[in-house]
Amino acid sequence: MSSGIALGLHGGCGTLEHRLQSQADWSESRDHLAQALRAGWQILRSGGSALDAVQATVVVMEDSPHFNAGYGAALTARAEHELDASIMDGSNLAAGAVCMVRRVRNPVQAARALLDSGTALLLAGDAADAFAAQAGLTMVDPSYFTTQRRLDALRLLQQRAQTGAFVPATEAEKHGTVGAVARDAQGHLAAATSTGGFNNTPPGRVGDSPIIGAGTYARDGVCAVSCTGQGEIFIRRVAAYDVAARIQYAGQSLEQATRTLVFETLASHKIGAGMVALGATGNPVAPYNTLGMYRGWVTTDGQLAVATHQEIHRMGAA
Amino acid sequence: MSSGIALGLHGGCGTLEHRLQSQADWSESRDHLAQALRAGWQILRSGGSALDAVQATVVVMEDSPHFNAGYGAALTARAEHELDASIMDGSNLAAGAVCMVRRVRNPVQAARALLDSGTALLLAGDAADAFAAQAGLTMVDPSYFTTQRRLDALRLLQQRAQTGAFVPATEAEKHGTVGAVARDAQGHLAAATSTGGFNNTPPGRVGDSPIIGAGTYARDGVCAVSCTGQGEIFIRRVAAYDVAARIQYAGQSLEQATRTLVFETLASHKIGAGMVALGATGNPVAPYNTLGMYRGWVTTDGQLAVATHQEIHRMGAA
Numbered sequence: 275m276s277s278g279i280a281l282g283l284h285g286g287c288g289t290l291e292h293r294l295q296s297q298a299d300w301s302e303s304r305d306h307l308a309q310a311l312r313a314g315w316q317i318l319r320s321g322g323s324a325l326d327a328v329q330a331t332v333v334v335m336e337d338s339p340h341f342n343a344g345y346g347a348a349l350t351a352r353a354e355h356e357l358d359a360s361i362m363d364g365s366n367l368a369a370g371a372v373c374m375v376r377r378v379r380n381p382v383q384a385a386r387a388l389l390d391s392g393t394a395l396l397l398a399g400d401a402a403d404a405f406a407a408q409a410g411l412t413m414v415d416p417s418y419f420t421t422q423r424r425l426d427a428l429r430l431l432q433q434r435a436q437t438g439a440f441v442p443a444t445e446a447e448k449h450g451t452v453g454a455v456a457r458d459a460q461g462h463l464a465a466a467t468s469t470g471g472f473n474n475t476p477p478g479r480v481g482d483s484p485i486i487g488a489g490t491y492a493r494d495g496v497c498a499v500s501c502t503g504q505g506e507i508f509i510r511r512v513a514a515y516d517v518a519a520r521i522q523y524a525g526q527s528l529e530q531a532t533r534t535l536v537f538e539t540l541a542s543h544k545i546g547a548g549m550v551a552l553g554a555t556g557n558p559v560a561p562y563n564t565l566g567m568y569r570g571w572v573t574t575d576g577q578l579a580v581a582t583h584q585e586i587h588r589m590g591a592a
Numbered sequence: 593m594s595s596g597i598a599l600g601l602h603g604g605c606g607t608l609e610h611r612l613q614s615q616a617d618w619s620e621s622r623d624h625l626a627q628a629l630r631a632g633w634q635i636l637r638s639g640g641s642a643l644d645a646v647q648a649t650v651v652v653m654e655d656s657p658h659f660n661a662g663y664g665a666a667l668t669a670r671a672e673h674e675l676d677a678s679i680m681d682g683s684n685l686a687a688g689a690v691c692m693v694r695r696v697r698n699p700v701q702a703a704r705a706l707l708d709s710g711t712a713l714l715l716a717g718d719a720a721d722a723f724a725a726q727a728g729l730t731m732v733d734p735s736y737f738t739t740q741r742r743l744d745a746l747r748l749l750q751q752r753a754q755t756g757a758f759v760p761a762t763e764a765e766k767h768g769t770v771g772a773v774a775r776d777a778q779g780h781l782a783a784a785t786s787t788g789g790f791n792n793t794p795p796g797r798v799g800d801s802p803i804i805g806a807g808t809y810a811r812d813g814v815c816a817v818s819c820t821g822q823g824e825i826f827i828r829r830v831a832a833y834d835v836a837a838r839i840q841y842a843g844q845s846l847e848q849a850t851r852t853l854v855f856e857t858l859a860s861h862k863i864g865a866g867m868v869a870l871g872a873t874g875n876p877v878a879p880y881n882t883l884g885m886y887r888g889w890v891t892t893d894g895q896l897a898v899a900t901h902q903e904i905h906r907m908g909a910a
Contacts, residue, residue, distance in 0.1 A: 362828075367828045367829070368828070369827065369828055373716060373798075374716055374717065393794065393797075394794055394796075394797035394798075394824065395823070395824040395827050395828065396797070396798040396799075396803075396827065397794070397796045397797055397798070398691060398692055398716050398717065398796050398798050399692065399716065399717050399796055400796065401794065401795045401796020401797070402796055404796075405796075476711065476712055476715070476719065477719045478712075478715045478716050478717055478718065478719020478720055478722075478723075479711075479712035479714070479715055479719070480691075480712075480714040480715070480716050481714075485714075485803060485805075486806075486827050486828060486830065487803075487805045487806060487827070487830035487833060488804075488805060491830070505713070506712065506713040509687065509713050509714065509804050509805070510680075510685045510686070510687055510713065510804060511685070512804065512805035512809070512830060512833040515805065515830040515833060515834075515837075516833075516837070519833075519834070519837035519840075519841055520841060522837075522841075523837055523838060523840075523841035523842035524841035524842070
């Protein structure tokens with residue numbers, strides 16, 4: 275398609291061992307990735323903005339129990355939810371972000387409402403929920419976000435800690451974040467990221483997902499990026515913006531820049547890391563250095579594909 | 593001095609109109625800048641680390657009523673304090689940050705304790721205060737931070753808003769942040785930033801000061817940077833890390849990179865902006881695009897200088 279619209283997403287990277295869930299669950303998680311892509315693609319195809327597209331894509335993943343954001347989010351050490359999200363408009367570098375929200379059903383919508391408000395860029399905690407309520411967003415009881423799977427995983431982690439048995443948490447238990455990048459028919463770029471943190475996280479801990487430049491970045495003509503992995507390292511490496519800086523200042527390609535980050539810079543800290551990214555032209559890239567990463571894209575020819583591990587599931591026209 | 597140790601600080605930029613305070617107050621604020629520099633310089637001169645030096649420098653400014661951080665911090669629209677701080681070690685890119693703390697006397701010490709803990713990088717709200725208390729830091733009643741000057745300024749702002757009179761807040765009322773950069777005898781760089789936000793700020797709003805890459809950044813061999821100005825724009829521009837990226841990837845000098853940010857990139861958003869920065873060699877730079885900026889430095893020859901407006905007050909050997 276000459277318009278060059280494109281869309282990419284990730285649903286978190288990690289070891290994602292096949293045995294951890296049923297084939298039906300793996301299949302459903304791929305279906306939800308495809309639904310998320312179709313929600314965003316529908317907007318792009320009808321001439322909508324990249325900003326609206328990444329928001330719609332992330333909302334579908336927030337509403338799915340398969341991903342660690344919104345419904346089905348991870349739990350803190352106090353068995354509570356603290357959700358973070360951010361969104362950035364590459365056309366004017368406007369951005370919005372929330373951290374430690376507990377009551378807005380879709381944190382990415384709160385981030386978007388903040389972007390639109392043009393007031394604060396980042397709101398934390400109760401104030402962010404109050405803002406979301408005032409903006410007319412759907413509010414829920416914090417118990418809405420809790421799934422049995424996350425409760426079980428938290429109990430297992432805490433039992434291990436009590437018995438003193440050193441059994442490292444799997445990457446899937448530790449992390450998980452969702453994100454999307456899009457390019458619209460006007461060539462504008464946007465990125466969004468949303469997360470529930472990680473299971474058994476210290477209350478009050480904020481990772482890279484709500485941090486513009488670390489977990490999320492978008493600038494027209496350069497790139498749109500959304501990251502997943504241990505947030506502290508992404509913040510220290512200013513990972514999302516470093517992709518842009520390598521392209522803008524060092525003349526690297528999107529592929530070079532993202533692969534350098536994932537396989538060298540971030541990997542040097544011995545962490546699992548992944549990202550989905552999109553340039554001024556061309557198709558999304560989604561490098562990761564773990565066994566798997568929930569990911570998917572619609573290429574400029576309108577073809578949709580999703581994957582959790584090496585195998586790419588091509589689903590035809592979006 | 594062949595060791596090349598150097599130290600720089602800022603205490604916020606803005607219009608800083610002379611008539612807003614007495615000559616005695618201006619003089620005392622310069623004395624406090626000099627005290628802050630001497631605290632950091634003492635550490636550097638005795639072979640201490642850049643990280644310890646920036647922390648000690650910021651602590652003195654947090655304890656001074658003249659600057660918007662710690663004691664004398666700005667008040668939110670609810671007449672409460674929400675303090676943010678961050679610190680970064682350029683030798684290993686370790687960092688710590690807190691936002692929305694209300695009870696730790698010196699937020700930069702809480703940020704440093706987090707850096708040392710190696711657990712979370714960024715903690716928010718009550719959890720950050722609880723961490724600080726557990727780390728043995730001095731805790732205070734929130735009223736400790738409140739000065740009559742900030743209460744008066746808040747009342748004035750809120751009265752204006754009620755009467756509907758459009759009288760824009762002065763830059764001094766709106767912003768203010770303190771920060772420091774240092775290079776130690778081993779050539780390591782560090783940066784730290786601390787703020788009380790701005791007067792009449794929406795509760796829950798977090799600016800760039802606790803955001804690594806936006807308000808604070810340090811990397812050995814490249815630069816150390818601490819910023820002051822409207823945080824939302826610094827976040828959108830990933831300002832502190834953009835200085836580093838311009839040096840690393842585009843081959844710019846520290847002077848070029850910081851002047852581009854302050855006079856072009858940030859100024860294009862029509863905001864007051866300033867920063868203090870230090871490179872792998874040479875003396876600190878402290879560009880700002882407002883009428884004044886509280887600032888000071890000790891150059892590699894051990895000479896101390898402070899300033900609030902154009903005039904530089906040279907104070908001799910540090």
